[in-house]
Every structure is written in C-alpha cells, then in structure tokens.
Amino acid sequence: MTTDTNEPEAGESGGHCSTPDSDAAEQRSASCEPSSRNGEVAEEIAIISFERKLDTAREIEAEIGDGYERVDIIEYHGDVFAEHWGEYDCFVGLMASGIAMRKAAPLLDDKWDDPAIVVVDEELTWAIPITGGHHGANQVAHDLSQLGAVPAMTTASEAAGKQGVESKAKALDTHVVNGDSTVATNLAVLNDGLGAVTRLDGPRAVLVGDDVTVLKRNAADGVVLGTGTVSGVRKAQVLDAWEAALDDLDLDFSDVEFVATATRKEGEEGLYEAAQEIGAGVVLFEKDTLAEFEGPTPSRSKELIGWPGIAEASAIAGGREHELARKKERFDDAVTVAVGR
Numbered sequence: 001m002t003t004d005t006n007e008p009e010a011g012e013s014g015g016h017c018s019t020p021d022s023d024a025a026e027q028r029s030a031s032c033e034p035s036s037r038n039g040e041v042a043e044e045i046a047i048i049s050f051e052r053k054l055d056t057a058r059e060i061e062a063e064i065g066d067g068y069e070r071v072d073i074i075e076y077h078g079d080v081f082a083e084h085w086g087e088y089d090c091f092v093g094l095m096a097s098g099i100a101m102r103k104a105a106p107l108l109d110d111k112w113d114d115p116a117i118v119v120v121d122e123e124l125t126w127a128i129p130i131t132g133g134h135h136g137a138n139q140v141a142h143d144l145s146q147l148g149a150v151p152a153m154t155t156a157s158e159a160a161g162k163q164g165v166e167s168k169a170k171a172l173d174t175h176v177v178n179g180d181s182t183v184a185t186n187l188a189v190l191n192d193g194l195g196a197v198t199r200l201d202g203p204r205a206v207l208v209g210d211d212v213t214v215l216k217r218n219a220a221d222g223v224v225l226g227t228g229t230v231s232g233v234r235k236a237q238v239l240d241a242w243e244a245a246l247d248d249l250d251l252d253f254s255d256v257e258f259v260a261t262a263t264r265k266e267g268e269e270g271l272y273e274a275a276q277e278i279g280a281g282v283v284l285f286e287k288d289t290l291a292e293f294e295g296p297t298p299s300r301s302k303e304l305i306g307w308p309g310i311a312e313a314s315a316i317a318g319g320r321e322h323e324l325a326r327k328k329e330r331f332d333d334a335v336t337v338a339v340g341r
Contacts, residue, residue: 042090042116042136044070048080049094053122057094060120064143067276082107090116090136092144097130104131111135112179120149128152134166134182156190164189165213174215184211222257223249223325224340225280226315229261229271233334238274241331245339249326253278260314260340262290262307285314293317295338297328315340 045068049057057073065071072088074080081091081103093100097119108114108131116132118140127144129137133155141151155164165185169176176182188194188211200206208214225242246252258281265271266284275282287307295312311328319325319340326339 042140043068044088045072045090045092045140046084046088047071047073047092047094048076048100049073050076053094056122056124060092060094060124060144060147063147064140067143078103085115088115090118090132090140092140093117093119094122095119096121097128101130116140118144120144124149126150126152129154134164134186138167156186165194169213169215174217177214177216178208178212181208181210181213185213221320222255223251224315224318225256225259226311226313226318226328226338226340227259227261227265227271228310228314228328228336229265229268230334231268233268233270235270235273235277237332237334238270239277241335241337242274242278244331245326245329245337249339251339253280256280258283258318260285260318262287262310262314264307265310283314283318285317289317290314293322295324295328309336311336311338314338 045064047057047060054073054075061071061073070088074084076095081100084091085107091100091104100117100119104117111132112135114131114135116135116137117130118127118137119130120127124144124147127141127149129141129152131137133153138151138153138155141149141153145151165182166176185194206214223246225245227238227242229238242253242256246255256278259271259275260283261268261271263284263286272282290308290310290313293313293316294308295316297309297312299309299312309328312324315324315328315338316322317340321341323341324338325341326337328336328338330336
C-alpha cells in the first residue's frame with residue numbers, strides 16, 4: 001500500500017504496516033496491521049459478565065484497561081445489550097457466543113454504526129469476534145491475547161494473514177469515507193490485487209467508482225520516525241531515542257504521524273510497545289523500497305546484510321516530501337533514529 005504526494009502511482013513495491021499501521025511514499029506498497037474512532041477502532045468497551053464471572057471480568061479490565069479510554073464492567077441481565085446499545089464501541093461478552101448472538105441479533109442494523117462484539121470464555125481460552133471484526137472486535141480480541149486467550153479471527157483477510165482496508169485506514173490515522181466500497185477492496189486485499197493508495201493533496205476534485213475506497217485523514221501531517229533497532233531492544237530505549245531526536249527539532253510525540261522501519265523488524269516487541277505507548281502506527285517497508293529511498297549517510301548494514309540503512313531510508317520513504325528533517329543518530333547503541341518530513 002502506498003501514498004503519493006500528488007501524482008498517481010507508476011508502480012509499487014513491498015512493505016506493510018502494523019499496529020497501532022500508516023504509510024506514505026511514492027512507488028511503494030504497504031499493507032497494514034495494527035488511530036481514531038471513526039468506525040475502525042474501539043475506545044470505549046463494556047465487559048458484560050454474569051455475577052459468577054465478575055472476578056474474571058475485573059482481570060480483563062486490569063490487563064487491557066490502560067489501552068482504552070473507558071472500560072466498564074456491567075453485570076449481565078436479559079436486556080443488557082439493548083440497554084447499552086450505542087453507548088460503547090465494543091462489547092466483550094464473558095459468556096457463550098450463542099447468548100451474545102441471540103441478545104444482540106435483533107439490535108443489529110449497519111456494520112458501520114453497530115458496536116463490535118467479542119465473546120470470551122471464563123477460562124480465557126478463546127476471544128472470538130462475532131460482529132465488527134474490522135471495526136474494533138479484532139483489535140480487542142488481539143488485546144485479550146495478553147491474558148492467554150487465542151484471538152479467533154474469522155474475517156477473510158485476517159484469516160488469510162492479511163489486513164483489511166479498515167485496518168489500513170486505522171494505521172494511516174484516516175477514516176473510510178465510503179464504507180460500501182470496502183467489500184470490493186477487501187476482496188482485492190484477499191486476492192493480492194489491491195493497487196497502491198495514491199495520496200492526493202488539494203484543493204482538487206476526485207471522481208471514484210464504487211470499488212475505490214476513499215480514506216480521509218483525521219489530523220494534519222506530522223513527522224515520520226525512521227527507526228532501526230538491535231534485536232531485543234527495550235521499549236524504554238526506543239522511547240528515549242525518539243524523544244531525544246524529536247526534542248532536537250522542538251517536536252514531541254504528538255507531532256509523530258507514524259513510525260517507519262523495515263520488514264525485518266516485524267515483531268520486535270520493544271519497538272511495537274514503544275509505538276503503542278505514543279499511539280503511533282508502525283510501517284514496515286520492504287528491502288527494495290528502502291533501496292529506492294536510500295539515505296545520505298553511509299551504513300554498514302548494506303555491506304553486511306545487503307540492506308540500506310533502515311532509519312534514514314524508511315524516514316525518507318515514509319515522509320510526504322521524501323526529505324529528512326534530521327539525519328540518523330544512534331542512541332544507547334541500540335536504536336537508530338532519523339526523522340522524515
């Protein structure tokens with residue numbers, strides 16, 4: 001998936017985004033994992049629990065509560081879903097899936113407006129999104145994995161190990177304008193047929209068909225933190241490095257649009273935890289893309305492993321103007337940071 005500054009894409013290369021995913025560069029592609037409400041994420045959650053399971057509900061609240069604006073525990077009764085429908089982005093039903101489905105089914109109206117629903121068993125073995133997978137349920141199920149529950153994703157793209165358009169939108173800090181289009185574009189994601197996303201800056205008018213998903217940004221552009229790390233880096237090391245690099249530009253974490261790095265850093269826990277801490281998406285660029293946007297500072301990694309310097313190349317590739325605001329610097333012998341405009 002790519003974004004471009006004004007002109008349509010001429011081609012694409014590999015890259016993808018991960019939670020909490022966003023990207024921007026000419027002639028590159030990125031698919032995103034896993035930040036605004038706007039129908040793609042859950043921020044306010046109700047845990048619906050029978051009285052005998054309230055201790056488990058409190059355990060869930062304690063584990064995931066810091067990641068959400070609001071997590072309430074509500075004791076189950078026959079009309080609990082109807083009573084609180086529309087009040088929360090997502091219901092976590094600590095109950096059998098059949099109970100949640102029977103009670104919620106008459107309330108369902110539109111996937112863009114209905115709250116997401118995840119059910120989890122008392123032993124915290126499974127976390128199953130049953131409605132709103134791309135609108136918060138998959139996200140919450142993934143967070144419940146911190147308690148040992150296996151997130152059972154059944155949305156087609158996630159089941160195939162790919163990320164749907166709504167997840168891409170969340171990572172880009174955008175929202176989907178024309179929701180009906182996502183049926184076609186998510187099918188294209190599933191079939192590896194989704195073209196690059198072209199970034200258009202106005203003022204200008206755009207005419208699109210029913211199979212083109214339009215994403216609108218939620219906020220003004222910020223900077224891109226191009227980041228390389230050693231294996232096993234700690235969250236604190238990453239945060240300290242980012243803070244130092246931003247401070248040098250009189251910026252702070254609120255100015256960060258997303259974090260950019262290489263696909264070879266996928267799953268680096270310290271990096272992902274740091275990104276989650278500042279509420280930023282992580283974009284993973286393929287080797288060929290980074291080579292196209294190689295930075296000005298020499299890097300030994302090209303000699304040793306054939307990869308261009310990750311920090312500068314990813315900052316340039318991800319930046320709107322494809323320019324560096326700050327060349328790379330290594331911090332604590334663990335984190336290398338460059339800042340892209």
